[in-house]
Amino acid sequence: MSHLFDPLLVSVLLLNLFVLGASRLRSVIGASALQGVALGLLTVAAHDHITFTVTLVALIAIGLKGVLIPKLLYKAMRDVAIVRDVEPLIGLIPSLAIGAVGTGASVIFARTLPVADSYHASLALVLPSSFATVLTGCLVLVTRRKAITQVVGYLILENGIFIMGLGLIEATTFLVEIGVLLDLFVAIFVMGIIINHVRREFETTDAAELSSLKE
């Protein structure tokens, strides 16, 4: 267990709060990219013995979540020429507050679940961080209006799930781990294509404009 493990998790949590408080798309995407890099480093830090598979998962995680997907999102952002997410459904300060309360609640919820002794000592922060990050992702998905920010919300949600997978990597085998990462990439890629179509059809990527379908 590396001594860098807990500091990295704390940085993931701080990035969550940063995303909730930021309105500029560039910073939101950048924060999610940093989180991706932190996840890759966490994968390495979570293991005493660095094996080939661990390195591979870490590299793919950094490559996809830290570099490739943010690049795609930056490109989409430039193509549609938007700078910031206007008027989120819930203001930035309230959503920051909800995020902070949610992080506290995650710690409490994680304590109600039984944890193996070997796991408890070394990976105590994993579960609360995972739950808090999933919560942040949901919050961004629900409150933001721009399609690109919603994709970032989905990305953060996936990051939270990835953190939970860190403690289970021996059980889940690396094949599944890599499959999950690739699936995520394809999903974001398809979303990118759709955003592009939306832009051409609607001249906007404000998901709130997508509202002709309702009862």
Next chain:
Amino acid sequence: MLFFLVAFPLVVAGATMLVPSARVRAWMVPATALIHAAATAWVVIDVPAPMFESWLQLGPLGRVILGLLSAHYLVCSLYVPTYLAARAERPNRVFCACMIALLGTMSLVPISHHLGLMWVGIETSTLATAPLIYFNKTPRSLEAVWKYLLIGSVGVAFALFGSFFLASAAVHNGVDTSLLFEDLVRDAPRLSKPWLHSAFVVLLVGYGTKIGLAPMHTWKPDVYGEAPSVVGALLSGGMTTCAFCALLRFLQISNAAGEGEGDVARDLLLVFGLLSMAVAAAFMILQRDYKRMLAYSSVEHMGIIAIGLGLGGVGTYGALLHLINNSFGKAVMFLAAGNIHRACGSRLVTDTIGAIRRVPASGALFLLGLFAVTGSPPFGMFLSELAILRAAFDGSYVVAALVLVLLATAFVGMSSVVIKVVHGGPAGEVAREREPFLSIAPPLAALAVLLALGIYLPDWLHGSLELATGFLEKGAL
């Protein structure tokens, strides 16, 4: 052979991208379906040995689901060439490739016995259907596909989250697990109970989104309304079956966990099922768009199946039978609705003038389909709904009464729409539209299956269903 069922469609899908002729591409869909169905028949009759360290194998549940998926896909695929011929102006390269790939990814779900691999099957199926939904590339279909991708992806993400909860249930109780379903069911009594129960809640939200149980159903009306009819038939009959198959695996693990441990899971299914039926019945009444109405009908039937599973015993048997009936019922309704839509140029009830006079065969099918999907005898759904009701009367009269009232409400709502579509409109001469054979034959075949299932349930099917029911409830009650 099991590997072939997944790999073959994926290879053909790749090859489809290279075929220059649009007509040939369209015919490759039913051709692939036919070969896949033949291979499926073979493995269902003569179950092959497990492959890849038991990651791929065909269990009692997998046999029923795989057979259903392949047969249902075959029926729908026959509709594709006529549909694409009517839309000759649109490039169909991506549509055909994704359509064929979907067959492979859906087949992966019932035959994969590994927690992670099954999830990959559901996720790739979700992605493969996205380009199918926005085939028409209208602004409204883009809106629908955006909702589908975003809500669907979040649902699938929660399914993965729940899978990790389940893995934690093993890891945190010191159970060394391979995450194969056989091992999880065997070790179920030793799993950590708080983790197991939380896992089922998260998994129900995740896979429930793909199934379309209320209140996670909001994408359904938009997507089923905007997608081409044949895609709607595949989503409501195939994708939902896959997602239910996934949920059934976890129900099985909960049941096997010990005396009364499955109660939490079953009660949740009961609540979500009743809620789905109620929401569907409420929105079906006064529905103006007949394709959206079909989406609510799908929500209703998903609710009925969830209730059957929640009741257990004969209810589980009824739920499995209802899965089969639902797939074919949706094929009749969506394909007939597609024909009517094309002939009348509108999805609104008020604009559809006497479909039975304009397209007599499709109008008649739509009307007969109404009786089939609302559970009237002599169609198959009558029997499966009867089984679920029987389980309800054995359990609690309140549930049984609620189900009956909601079934009746849905029947009233649905028939008022369908009858207006079929018979409504001013009197007078209406030009008859030509109806190609292959636009009528697939829904007719699906209706024939429903009729056959209602009149006589073959012994082999009854046996397979009993076997699957026993398999799911091992260690329950």
